[in-house]
Amino acid sequence: MNARHARYPFLGESRQAVQEAGVDLAAVVAEDDAVVERARERVVGALTSGEVGEPARSNRVELLSYPVARVLVSVVDEHVLVRKYADAEANAAYERFTADETDDSELKSVGDDASLSRSDLLREFDLTSHVHATQDGYDVDVPTYLLLSSSLRPDKWRLVNRVLDDGRVPVSEPELDTLLREAVRERVAEGLPLSVPDEVADALEGPETAVRDVLSEMDLTREIDTVVPELFPPCMQHLLDQVQRGEHLPHHSRFAITTFLANIGLTTDEIVDIYKVNPGFGEEMTRYQTDHIRGESSPTEYTAPSCATMKAYGDCVNPDDLCDAINHPLSYYEAKLDDEEDEDLEDWRERENEDGEDAEA
Ligand code: SF4
Structure with a gap:
């Protein structure tokens, strides 16, 4: 050496x-x-x-x-x-x-x-x-x-x-x-x-804890807990579009978009709200499945499928240049969020807050 x-x-x-x-x-x-x-x-x-x-x-x-x-x-x-x-x-x-x-x-x-x-x-x-x-x-x-x-x-x-x-x-x-x-x-x-x-x-338990402590101190999870649908990977945008158009989704596609939304920080209520526009998604079943995916009614918290799995199920749609550089839809989203200037993200949050307030008024 x-x-x-x-x-x-x-x-x-x-x-x-x-x-x-x-x-x-x-x-x-x-x-x-x-x-x-x-x-x-x-x-x-x-x-x-x-x-x-x-x-x-x-x-x-x-x-x-x-x-x-x-x-x-x-x-x-x-x-x-x-x-x-x-x-x-x-x-x-x-x-x-x-x-x-x-x-x-x-x-x-x-x-x-x-x-x-x-x-x-x-x-x-x-x-x-x-x-x-x-x-x-x-x-x-x-x-x-x-x-x-x-x-x-x-x-x-x-x-x-x-x-x-x-x-x-x-x-x-x-x-x-x-x-x-x-x-x-x-x-x-x-x-x-x-x-x-x-x-x-x-x-490696000791070093692992040290790294996890740094991660939580830096609140890096915040990066992924920000919901900016415009920055979703093409596959998830496509699935979300299908949900909102009221189309029927096979189980693997529904699992993919639900885990993705849960992983980026949406609550069960928020996911149920998104699916409400689709009559094919019964609220009770959606709530049950989402809680299951989030690990609230099961021993496992599920992670969205990797690109390889998405491809195998035909759920990889319209991949773009960034897709060549990543191997997971969550990595795509993280990279996109990373690229956004903090200011842009702040503007976007303000717009969302204003829209929310308008909707409540
Ligand atoms: S390469 Fe991965 S992130 Fe890109 S569209 Fe396909 S599954 Fe989605």
């Missing part, structure tokens, strides 16, 4: 180094306090400052803290945490590899072996045949460009705002670095949340 593995733990070679060292992650989680503490720092830092914190002195601790942090994120299992953690890891990687490219002092301080070039990253993400060096920067094949830029919000990234050159999108060096940061973010988020054996989850 060398300095480069510790500095860039998401690389395939870093994962291989962990495997070749015969590391048993369950034993590390149970016995290696330094690794677990650094993993906790990575995750808490991602939430509180958007940064993964200062690297540990030991390459081993720094490298192993990355897979342990992913396990910790999986144990907590909150969409907002997965997103913030992946962002923070990607930002750390971006800072490092752009420094490696441009800053001699950084190279000297970390040593050449620890550095990572743009070409290394292109190879890592199998992009060498899709990204072509030009005199002014790079040309990126359109499908690759769309894939990497799908979560980038500023309008300049939209394909309609780019000049196309023979089926390729010209980008500057800094823009390519931003696209590579996106590739890192995808890599970090890939597979999260992982399925974690009980004994590993139990060993």
